[in-house]
Amino acid sequence: MFQKILIANRGEIALRVLRACKELGIQTVVVHSTADADAMHVRLADESVCIGPPPSRDSYLNIHQIVAACEITGADAVHPGYGFLSENAKFADILAAHNITFIGPSGDHIRIMGDKIEAKRTAKRLGIPVVPGSDGAVTDEKEAKRIAAEIGYPVIIKASAGGGGRGMKVALTEADLEIALQTARTEAGAAFGDDAVYIEKYLQKPRHIEVQVFGDGFGRGVHFGERDCSLQRRHQKVWEEANSPALNAEERSRIGGICAKAIADLGYSGAGTIEFLYENGEFYFIEMNTRLQVEHPVTEAITGIDLVHEQIRVASGGGLSVRQEDIKFNGHAIECRINAEDPRTFTPSPGTITHFHTPGGLGIRVDSGVYSGYKIPPYYDSLIGKLIVHGRNRVECMMRLRRALDEFVVDGIKTTLPLFRDLVGNADIANGDYDIHWLEKYLAKEE
Missing domain, CATH: 3.30.470.20 (ATP-grasp fold, B domain)
Structure with a gap:
């Protein structure tokens, strides 16, 4: 069992993980931004480390600061909670390189499931039922129309690297498809730095x-x-x-x-x-x-x-x-x-x-x-x-x-x-x- 776990998150989930660690007799370290200095999980942890100013990119998403906090405190594992770095394959890989356990799946599995197209391919291979749609990224309008005609309208266009509803657009008819495709790509590129999209059958009342x-x-x-x-x-x-x-x-x-x-x-x-x-x-x-x-x-x-x-x-x-x-x-x-x-x-x-x-x-x-x-x-x-x-x-x-x-x-x-x-x-x-x-x-x- 671990001796000391660093909790790389904030708010209720940081407190939730902290409680579990205490019940298991594991020492806790929390990291926090300057905005969270008075947070409850900071008050209750065995140790705390300030890792930066309020913006997430400078604190809770700052991998180097979190790894440094692990090394300073001697934490042998990191629990990422949800959000922030919890599904960041690079973070999991860097922790492994520093002999720190990431409490989660391997970086490879995070990568597979983080790419919506690859995740769908993997799910299909594993026998999980999938929504009818494109097998991979859709590259042009002609291909999109062919796929949509095969699976039937309405269809939904989704960002391959997406989440939270961004880069998702519904096309009820072929006339809607071109603008939906363009808009989804633009949103995906802006939100995730990757404008790859795919098409699925849009279910009416799921x-x-x-x-x-x-x-x-x-x-x-x-x-x-x-x-x-x-x-x-x-x-x-x-x-x-x-x-x-x-x-x-x-x-x-x-x-x-x-x-x-x-x-x-x-x-x-x-x-x-x-x-x-x-x-x-x-x-x-x-x-x-x-x-x-x-x-x-x-x-x-x-x-x-x-x-x-x-x-x-x-x-x-x-x-x-x-x-x-x-x-x-x-x-x-x-x-x-x-x-x-x-x-x-x-x-x-x-x-x-x-x-x-x-x-x-x-x-x-x-x-x-x-x-x-x-x-x-x-x-x-x-x-x-x-x-x-x-x-x-x-x-x-x-x-x-x-x-x-x-x-x-x-x-x-x-x-x-x-x-x-x-x-x-x-x-x-x-x-x-x-x-x-x-x-x-x-x-x-x-x-």
Whole structure:
């Protein structure tokens, strides 16, 4: 087991990893920018190192400063959390060159899954169902029209190196294709430094289903069930559930088994999430995230397994602590992402939190790194906390969520709490009857 882990992140995820390390008796080091000097994870860590000014490129994305912090403090492993350098193959390679363990998959696996075209090819080879579309990058309009005609309109054009909804454009007809192709390429080049795009069939009313997987790096793989992340705004997840209200036990076992086998065959090590669009009983691969997900707590709630403990165990060479038959699903869990944003316009709302009170009681968990008097800096993601609720079934979970949202108090800034209070009372949400377009349509009606 590791002696000292450096946590290369900030906010709630840094605190989440820190807690896991403390439970395992592992010393902790955190890095922080000057803007985060008063952050909770900095206060609670055994050691902290300031690695630069507020801009991410000068601090949390500064690989050389983070490696130097490892060497100064004697950290023998790095947990990247999510975001920042968590899916940066170069970072994983540099740590390996310095004999520091990256708590995540190999740089090669990060590279494969970070390239959306190569990821799709790999998924297909591993037996994972994929969305019909181009086999590689689309280079010109003529080729795009041929492929679109073969798979049928509407189609979606996606950036090969993309994420977060950037470089994605829908063409409903052939007449839309040229401008969609040009716009997607321009956005992809500006956002990722790579204008390569590919084409897929655009599904009309799909759900977003993702499967949590783990590999030991030696040919063993397991799945921890699925999460439903269909409530999204601009391709950003807002509300997540485990298990999905749309799947039955047979479908869950089928897609989970496919994913676990694929991870084993790939020789993958650590946590990963294989994401799908799901429509009319069929699953279509979107991408694989080679890291811990923001929404991992709902999986922990229904399985009773600490996924960060599992990450650390696998990375240290200890292998998986469970076999597939050991993993049981208990009840239902929902996570709401609490952002420092206007609940209607979603404009960021940095500032000082004057009063912060979290809900409690059976089945309630709040992951947050903020506190009363904390000043939210304007430089980073607006996520300030996650409310995770667990119940014996979805009805109990929804009732418990309603109560917890009523108890949650954040004063001094605007947050998305009012949005969730509206959603928990909506009939479609109560019935689990929604798709990836539902939330944006709902918000448009509210304007």
